[in-house]
Amino acid sequence: MKILVCLGNVPDTTTKIKISDNKLDATGIQWIINPWDELALTRAMELKEDANNLVDGVSVVSVGLASAEPTIRKALAIGADEAFRIDCEPTDAFFTATQLSLVAKDFDIVLTGIESSDYNGISVGGMLAEIIGSASVSAVSSLNIDADKIIVSREIDGGKETVTTQLPVVLTVQKGIAKDPRIPAMRGIMMARQKPLKVIAATSTANLTEILKFEMPQAKGKCKMVDAENVAELVNLLRNEAKVI
Amino acid sequence: MNFEFTEEQLMIRDAARDYVQREAIKDVLERDEKSEFPAKHVKALGELGFLGMMADPKYGGGGMDTVSYVLAMEEISKVDASLGVIMSVNNSLVVWGLQKYGNDFQKDKYLPALCDGRQIGAFLLSEPEAGSDASHQHTTAEDKGDYYLINGTKNWITNANSASVYLVVAQTHPEKKHKGINAFIVDKNSPGISLGPHENKMGMRSSDTHSVMFTDVKVPKENRIGDDGFGFTFAMRVLEGGRIGIASQALGIAGGAMERAIAYSKERKSFGTEISNHQAIAFKLADMAVKIENARNLCLKAAWLKDQHKPFGIFSAMAKQYAADIAMEVTTEAVQIHGGYGYVKEYHVERLMREAKLTQIYEGTSEVQKIIISRDLLHD
């Protein structure tokens, strides 16, 4: 059984966001694997290392230009066996999912993170499943393989469902899928360059959406301070000014 | 001149940072207070490959360059200098010493477990009567034909309790003075070895430090490192490399203190504004940054020279002396910037200041480093 993890290359989440010329200002930005995709990769590695199941390979794929390769190599350092890079800028989710489908169709289990920390794209997983016509489960917080059964937990409001699925399947995973993202071992880091990183030409397809411009949020107004001796005043403000109670 | 790091070096730096910022930080204050050995973290660092970074992969080492080692040591020491010293002793003194100067039998036997953290090592040179003046060894290793017999006491040994492999320096031929000193690989569990109590130290309290007593300890001939009388040269050469590790540790301690001072100064307010807006504080931070940048450049240059197989001893001395001294200055100022909060344990900087002090003392005091540097400057 082969697992494919889709990786997004995103700015470090603690980066200050600067917009110039209607594009994200890339100066000084540290690029990282999208945190949710990193958790997905961690789970994939755990499954591969467990001799009790049928997973025998973990591959990763990312849509991006050559500048995305250091991020992809981190995934190889973490332990993926091979990587694919589809050579183009990831524009919108539909475009990205279409590119990913070039590779995804050859795998049994495809994992994508439920969100990406840059444009908060939440759609790539579902779109990919629809494009390749595979089974699809979203909001997956656990993944286990028992013989040839794929068992996942799907989060629902106030609880969860245990779901089994046929293969091939695209799983959109969320927090809980793995406890902490894996730190690459020194050996993995030194061997990353020796693992195959195949570059694939992009297929031409349209964007269904495009970003016209960005806007920074307005600075929040000052906090109205209420005297600690006059708690009743807070109740009054909440009732009559903010009107929330 | 290329001042940029390679992708691998950055990945190594980030892996070190991620581990300590996520895991070691959780119990660092508690371990400092209780003087508790970080067994869990040493194991994890071993599994990640941080304990045999530069060793040959055929022994299970990482085959990394010294620059990567500097970056990793710096990141780890920003959070936990005790982990830093455990790592430095293992990497720079024990693993590197064995790899460079051991024979195949010794390397095959001892390196693999030392590289992945199954075992850690300790380096036994200092004695109650011989610290800076290491050529006057009182510990003896009598040549008994097919074994050596070791008697004496070693002081201030890092990893004394947790290590399984000791590299012990002792005098075999007193008449030959320092040319009669040998170095040996000794199994810590050998009969005749006993440990003094755990030292109650000012800082780096999570690393275990003991004196070690040898009473008629037998060491097989095959465990002597190098030719007869090579021990002092061995110790001096190994310490040259060890200095890079300690310099990087001091660099990390200083860096950790500066990061905390910057963060604190942006939040703390006085006289109507964040204290970072007061020039007195801002200038202190600028001074810290310049000192740290200088220290880092010295560490990296020493590392680069070592990686190029060029003589690096003077630069490692400069790096160690300077990094240790500025670590003391930077951590002291960091406590000052924190004001009253800097004096309490919760804010970490008082711990960093206590840790900085030792970097000026061990593995060659700042004064010894100056002897090395000045002798090189002044020799004909």
Add this chain to the structure above:
Amino acid sequence: MSVLIYAQNWDGKFKKSVYELLSYGKKIAENNGTELIALSLGNVEKDELESLANYGADKIYFSNNSAFESFDNEIFTAALKQTAEKVAAKEIILLHNNEGKALGSHLSVALKAGFVSAAVALPESYSPITIKKKVFTGKAFAHVKVNSDIAILTLSPNSFEIKEIASAATTEEMNFTLPTAKTKVESREVSKGKLLLTDADLVVSGGRGLKSGENWGMLEDLAGVLGAALACSRPVSDEGWRSHTEHVGQTGKIIAPNLYIAVGISGAIQHVGGISSSKCIVAINKDPDAPIFEVADYGIVGDAFKIVPELTAALK
């Protein structure tokens, strides 16, 4: 042409978030002179279905087919697709929850329709649709243009005011051609009864300043009087003082209640990331420099152990 909204139900009941979708969709329908259609899938009683008419639905389509008992990406997508084609939907509006996100993604490909998630306001223009949404985990906004005839949106929670507009709505049962399920729900585990944090309008939250889990009684009292749900910051759940289901923040739950009262919470950026969409934030903290005051609308500096009980008393 029409605006189609998917009215998700929970055990046969709709939540306020669905009414918010209807109010939002109604505004779009009125603007374009089209109809507002609601689709319900699963076992929902007639009365409940008809309640959708109170928020402007012109037509209510439904199906009680047992296939809709549990959510399945493929099956629900098929139903929505067939409905959208039947009503010539130009705008399809979904909840910004797990189901809505999954449906929107699948439908986008199935209908070749642009999908914009976490929209924060009505579209700025139509034909083509341009709309504002959150990006970079809330640090910025993007104005997005949809390049297709049909647009699919999820609405960011608590972005739009619910308006009751009585409509003369017709209800019609739908018959779908559904694919065979590729997944199977083996079991379900739900914690019954408690007010869900993500549904709550009012939330009372505690942080490290409470000193210990034993001090939560006063927060429970305050929450009780307000009818609020309880939440906490990450250190509190890490320490085990409260369940991790109450943890609100970037790595916990992201919520958007009308009122969020933060007691003894310093306001670290990861926590703020989970609450910044709240309508109104109140901070109670003894440290006047705590960062929480920079995001709060109202604040009290003082001893929480004194202020919270006083607040509870004043509310009674």
